[in-house]
Amino acid sequence: MEVTAVTEILDTTLALVFAWVGYKTTRILWKYTPYSYPNARIRAMEARLFNEQKFNELAESKTLNNFIINLEDSDYKDYLANISSYDAESIEKALDTALADIYGLMFKILPKRVNPFFKLLLQEWDVRNISSIVKAKISGEPAVNYVIELGTMVPKIKAMADAKSMEEILVILEGTEYEEIYQGLLLGEISVDEFETQLYRMHYLKLLEYASSRKDEEKIILEEFVKLKIDKLNILTILRAKAHNLKADVIKSFLIPGGTINKKTLETLLNVDDLSMALAELDSTKYGNIIKNVREEIEGDLSVLGREFDRYIRERLGELTRFYPLSVAVPLNFILQKETEIKKLKAIAKLIEDGIFPEKIKDIVGELT
């Protein structure tokens, strides 16, 4: 073989090898490097999440003063240090601020290609607040009691709660994405229930759209998370409707598209006669295992299913976290765990204020797990 032929073969091989190696290396670096810092930080924060023993200690606080002292060695110390009076409401507000800061931290440390999802998640609190305030105003209750100081538009939410008329709320919502839906409610085009459904539908479609626009693992994880949440909402809506004997057509208008339950199962669920039959129908879905263990309790109290569903979503995200340690699953899983922790802390504070015995508090908080 000629010397030039040998050198040409060597040169071409080199070029091909380097092109391939360069491409693969860049892909790997692009995929994992941005999660290195935030995920390690979040893991370290996970180590500080409260365990059952800590919740039991807090449940035994007896007074809110002791409750706050017991939280002095925790991440909540700075938030609780500034509260003016030791009552459950002030503690709740401080804990909400802590949660809002966690969302803010996620937004700050996570890669730009995925952090808008956490802003969208925060908007769910806006939807909850708007819906609660409007419902409270319509039923003549003080809306302030229903406000959770979390979300992307807390000042507007507070102003809405203080609004003297429904028209004033429209002025506050002007320029936001919720304006049009609220206008529909004011004009009597939709009922308050439809108003709530439309708010959630818009929110979940936004989440789903964002999740679908991602790539690779991010797309898999975010889509699964959003679809699980949609399934939870749809199943609870159907079961509640069945418990109140609503017709299939009416229930259908309250469903949110985009979940994993197929059309055929949904149709069957909508057309079964009662709650028991709906639960039996769900046995054949992937959620059968959730229902199996608590069927009798669900038939008496549907909130049990909501809690079991939340637990299932957390467990599923835990699995995804183990499978994709350098991915968006870690911060999502952490946010859910943190929300549960704060929910439990709020419950303990409220129960202590109401003078409930520690053993009873432990039972109630245990159920929230």
Place this chain on the structure above:
Amino acid sequence: MDPIVYVSLGAALAAGIAGAASSFGVGIAGAAAAGAVAEDEKNFKNALILEGLPMTQSIYGLITLFLILMVSGILGGNFKFKNPSDINNIIKSAILLGAGLTVGLTGLSAIPQGIIASAGIGAVAKNPKTFTQGIIFAAMAETMAIFGLVGALIMIVTGVGF
């Protein structure tokens, strides 16, 4: 290309690719270490050890660089394969390029090692008991670089000789 280009390229790629991969690996693990320490400075010792693991590939690259420069005579200022029209010179310089490339490319294992170390730092930050397992998982990626170094040594010793 002339034999001198192949030989120099072999030496440069061995140290260059392995060194670059090591820096990426240490960079990924270092970012995780910073994250873990930001939340709790007790994580420093464990994170430092895991962060250092992807550095070894750059040492293998450096060893190979010296070996190639030595056997080819570049290090002593007397390059042995000067004549480009001699096919033996082309073959020997190609072997040295291959040896350098083997170490360089297997040295890329420093990047996944950094990723594993990064996940390991996260796991150790959550549960310090997983430190040993984290080291073992990250060390697995090292074997590929060791294989590459052994292969390159065999190529250099048998294909070119001292």
